[in-house]
Amino acid sequence: MRNALHRFDVKASPYFYISPFFILFGLLGLFPLLYTGWVSLHDWDLLEDTHPFIGLENYAELVKDSRFWNALVNTVSIWVLSTVPQLILALLLAHVLNSRLRGETFWRTGLLLPNITSVVAVAIIFGQLFSRDYGIVNWLLGLFGAGHIDWDAGTATSHVAISVMVIWRWTGYNALIYLAAMQAVPDSLHEAATIDGASSLQRLLRITIPSIRPTIIFTVIISTIGGLQILAEPLLFGGGSFTGGNDRQFQTLALFLYENGFSLFKFGYASATAWLMFLLIAIVGAINFSIIRLIRRA
Amino acid sequence: MRNLHRLITAMAAVTLVAGLAACGSGGGDKGAGGKVKLVIGTFGEFGYDDLYKEYMAANPNIEITARVTKAEDHHKNIAAHLATGQGSADIEALEEGWIGQFKSNPDKFNNLLDLGANEIKSQWPEWKWKLSVARNGAQIGLGTDVGGLAMCYRSDLFAKAGLPTNRDEVSKLWPTWDAYIATGKKYAAAKVPDSAFFDGPTVMYRAVLGQSDIGLYDTNDNVVVETNPAVRGAFNKTIEALNAGLSAKIEAWSPDWNAGFQKGRFATIACPSWMMAYIQEQAKDASGKWDIAKIPGGTGNWGGSYLTIPKQSKHPKEAFALAKWLTSPDQQAKVFRKAGNFPSTSTLYSSPVITDFVNPYFSNAPVGKIFSESVATMKAQYLGPKAGDINTAIQNGLTRVEQGKQGPDDAWKQAVEEVKKIV
Numbered sequence: 026m027r028n029a030l031h032r033f034d035v036k037a038s039p040y041f042y043i044s045p046f047f048i049l050f051g052l053l054g055l056f057p058l059l060y061t062g063w064v065s066l067h068d069w070d071l072l073e074d075t076h077p078f079i080g081l082e083n084y085a086e087l088v089k090d091s092r093f094w095n096a097l098v099n100t101v102s103i104w105v106l107s108t109v110p111q112l113i114l115a116l117l118l119a120h121v122l123n124s125r126l127r128g129e130t131f132w133r134t135g136l137l138l139p140n141i142t143s144v145v146a147v148a149i150i151f152g153q154l155f156s157r158d159y160g161i162v163n164w165l166l167g168l169f170g171a172g173h174i175d176w177d178a179g180t181a182t183s184h185v186a187i188s189v190m191v192i193w194r195w196t197g198y199n200a201l202i203y204l205a206a207m208q209a210v211p212d213s214l215h216e217a218a219t220i221d222g223a224s225s226l227q228r229l230l231r232i233t234i235p236s237i238r239p240t241i242i243f244t245v246i247i248s249t250i251g252g253l254q255i256l257a258e259p260l261l262f263g264g265g266s267f268t269g270g271n272d273r274q275f276q277t278l279a280l281f282l283y284e285n286g287f288s289l290f291k292f293g294y295a296s297a298t299a300w301l302m303f304l305l306i307a308i309v310g311a312i313n314f315s316i317i318r319l320i321r322r323a
Numbered sequence: 324m325r326n327l328h329r330l331i332t333a334m335a336a337v338t339l340v341a342g343l344a345a346c347g348s349g350g351g352d353k354g355a356g357g358k359v360k361l362v363i364g365t366f367g368e369f370g371y372d373d374l375y376k377e378y379m380a381a382n383p384n385i386e387i388t389a390r391v392t393k394a395e396d397h398h399k400n401i402a403a404h405l406a407t408g409q410g411s412a413d414i415e416a417l418e419e420g421w422i423g424q425f426k427s428n429p430d431k432f433n434n435l436l437d438l439g440a441n442e443i444k445s446q447w448p449e450w451k452w453k454l455s456v457a458r459n460g461a462q463i464g465l466g467t468d469v470g471g472l473a474m475c476y477r478s479d480l481f482a483k484a485g486l487p488t489n490r491d492e493v494s495k496l497w498p499t500w501d502a503y504i505a506t507g508k509k510y511a512a513a514k515v516p517d518s519a520f521f522d523g524p525t526v527m528y529r530a531v532l533g534q535s536d537i538g539l540y541d542t543n544d545n546v547v548v549e550t551n552p553a554v555r556g557a558f559n560k561t562i563e564a565l566n567a568g569l570s571a572k573i574e575a576w577s578p579d580w581n582a583g584f585q586k587g588r589f590a591t592i593a594c595p596s597w598m599m600a601y602i603q604e605q606a607k608d609a610s611g612k613w614d615i616a617k618i619p620g621g622t623g624n625w626g627g628s629y630l631t632i633p634k635q636s637k638h639p640k641e642a643f644a645l646a647k648w649l650t651s652p653d654q655q656a657k658v659f660r661k662a663g664n665f666p667s668t669s670t671l672y673s674s675p676v677i678t679d680f681v682n683p684y685f686s687n688a689p690v691g692k693i694f695s696e697s698v699a700t701m702k703a704q705y706l707g708p709k710a711g712d713i714n715t716a717i718q719n720g721l722t723r724v725e726q727g728k729q730g731p732d733d734a735w736k737q738a739v740e741e742v743k744k745i746v
Contacts, residue, residue, distance in 0.1 A: 071403075090744070289712060
C-alpha cells in the first residue's frame with residue numbers, strides 16, 4: 026500500500042505542480058478560444074437575446090468579403106515592412122552594444138525605453154510626426170526638396186508610417202534578446218578572428234549570426250505572431266477610426282475584427298474572423314518551422 | 324522543438340494577461356444601514372459631483388456611487404454588461420451617437436413612461452425627446468445636454484477677404500447652404516494666403532443631413548440611404564463645396580486640424596456648442612479672432628446625452644427619481660454654469676442663464692442665444708441602430724473624393740456597398 030502511494034506520488038506530483046498554469050490556461054485561454062469557435066457558427070448580435078445557429082455561413086461570407094482580403098493584404102504588407110528592417114536593425118544594434126562601450130547599462134536600458142512607452146502615446150506622437158501640414162517628417166523631406174506627403178491618405182505611405190511605429194517600439198526589445206545570446210558566444214572565437222584580421226562586419230556575419238541562429242528564429246516567430254495581430258497602431262494612426270482610413274487602406278485583420286465585434290456588434294462574424302486569423306498564424310508558423318528544419322539540416 | 328515550446332508558453336502568457344484584464348465589477352445594491360445604493364455610470368465631464376452631494380443631503384436614504392469612464396470604453400462596457408445580464412449601473416448615460424444602437428433593444432432598459440416620464444415630457448424640445456424613443460414606443464432615456472450647431476468663423480480672415488465681419492451681417496450671408504457655398508467662392512476669389520473657406524467635408528455633411536425630416540433610417544429601422552433623396556442631397560451639397568475648391572482638406576480631429584484652428588487654415592467651421600472649448604484649447608492666442616454666426620439652414624444639433632435605467636437595476640423607482648432630478652431645468656442650469664454642458668430643456672432657453680451668456684473668447688458673441696435657437700427648431704429625425712457606422716462610410720466616401728481618389732459617383736457607389744455590408 027505504502028509502496029503504491031509512493032509510486033503514485035512520484036508519478037503524479039509533477040503534474041500537480043504544473044497544473045495551476047494549465048488550469049488557468051484552460052479557463053482563460055483554451056475556453057475562450059473554443060467558445061469563439063462556437064460563437065462563429067451563429068448569427069450573434071451582441072445585444073440581441075436570440076442567436077440563431079447558421080453553421081459555416083459566416084465563414085462562407087467572409088471568404089467572399091473583399092474587406093477581409095483587403096485587410097489580409099494590408100496586414101501582410103505592414104508585417105513585412107516592419108519585421109524585416111526591425112530584425113536587421115536589432116542585429117546591428119546588438120552587435121554594436123556587444124563590443125566594449127562606455128556606459129553599457131545606459132545604452133542597454135535605453136534600448137528598452139520605446140518598448141515600455143505606452144502604445145497610445147507612441148501612436149499620438151507618430152501621428153503628429155507624420156501629419157501632412159505641420160509634421161516633422163514632411164518638414165525634413167521638404168529640406169531635401171521633396172513635396173508634402175499625405176501619409177495616411179495613401180496605401181503605401183500609411184503602411185510605411187505604421188511600420189516605422191512598430192519598428193521604433195520593438196527594435197530595442199529584439200536587440201536585447203540578441204545581445205543576451207551574443208554574450209554566450211565564446212570570446213575566444215572573436216579573438217581568434219580578430220587576430221586573423223577579420224573586420225567587425227565579417228565577425229558579425231561569420232561568427233555571431235551562425236552562433237545565435239536559434240535566437241534569431243525565435244524572434245522571427247514571435248514578431249510574426251505580433252505582426253499579424255497588429256491593432257493599436259493602425260487604429261490610433263487613423264485617429265481611432267475602425268475602418269483604417271477612408272478607403273480601408275490601412276485596416277489590418279485585427280482592426281477588421283474589432284470593427285465587426287465592437288462597432289457593429291456582429292460577434293459571430295468577428296469570431297469567424299478571429300478563427301481565420303488563428304488558422305493563418307498557425308499556417309505561417311508551420312511554414313516558419315519547416316524552413317527552420319530545412320536550414321538546420323543543410 | 325525547444326523553440327516551439329517557448330512559443331507556446333509565450334502565447335499562453337499573452338492570453339492570460341488579456342483574459343485577466345477583461346474582468347469587470349458588479350452593480351448597486353442595498354448599502355449599509357438599509358440605504359438604497361444607486362450606481363450611476365457616466366463618461367467624460369457631466370458636472371454632476373456637487374449635485375450628487377446635494378441629492379444625498381436631501382434624500383438621506385439614498386447613497387450614490389459614481390462610475391466615470393472614457394466615452395468609448397463606457398459604451399462598450401454597457402454593451403458587455405447588457406449582453407451578459409450583469410454588471411450595469413442603475414443609471415447609465417448614453418451619448419447620442421450610441422443611442423440608436425442601444426434603443427434597438429429596448430427590452431434591456433426600463434420604459435421610463437411606466438415610471439412617470441410622461442409628466443415631464445414638455446421639458447424637452449420634441450426632437451430630443453423622440454431621439455430616445457424606441458421603435459416599439461418605449462422611452463429609454465431622459466435628455467441631459469445638447470450640442471446645438473452654429474458657424475464659427477475667423478473675423479480677421481473675413482476682413483482680409485473683404486467680407487463683412489459683424490456676426491449679424493455674416494449670418495445674413497448664408498441663410499442656406501447654397502448661399503454658404505456662394506460666400507465661400509467669394510472668399511476663395513480673394514485668395515487669402517494659406518487659407519481655405521472650410522476645414523473638410525465631415526461636419527458640413529452631418530449638418531446638412533441633420534436638417535432633413537428623414538435621415539439614414541425610416542421609423543421602422545429600415546436603412547433608406549439609397550432611396551431617401553436627402554442623404555444623396557447632403558452628399559452632393561458637400562461635393563459641390565469640395566469641387567468649388569473651398570476645403571482645406573484637413574481631416575477632423577487630426578493634428579493638422581488642431582494646428583489649423585491656431586494658424587487660420589480655414590475661415591469657417593460648423594461648430595456644436597461643445598466645440599467652443601475645443602477651439603479655445605487649440606488656439607489659445609487667437610482670442611478675438613474667432614466669432615460665431617448662425618448655421619446655414621438655421622437649425623442643427625451634434626451630440627448630447629441621455630440618462631437611461633437598465634432593466635438590471637434593482638431600484639428603478641429610486642433611479643428614475645434621481646435621473647428626473649438630474650435632468651430637471653434647475654440642475655441643468657447648474658451644470659451649464661459649472662461645466663458648460665448646454666442644457667436640453669427648452670424652458671431654460673428664455674431664462675437669463677442662457678440669454679445673457681456671452682463668450683469673451685469668441686468676441687463676446689451671444690452664444691447662449693445662438694445655440695439655443697439652433698436647437699429649439701431642430702427636426703425630429705429618427706436615428707437607427709447603425710447610424711454612426713453608416714455616416715462613417717459616407718464620410719469616408721466624401722474624403723476619397725476630396726483626396727482625388729475617386730469621382731463622386733464611384734465614391735457614392737462604394738459607400739452604398741459598404742452600407743449594405745454594415746447592416
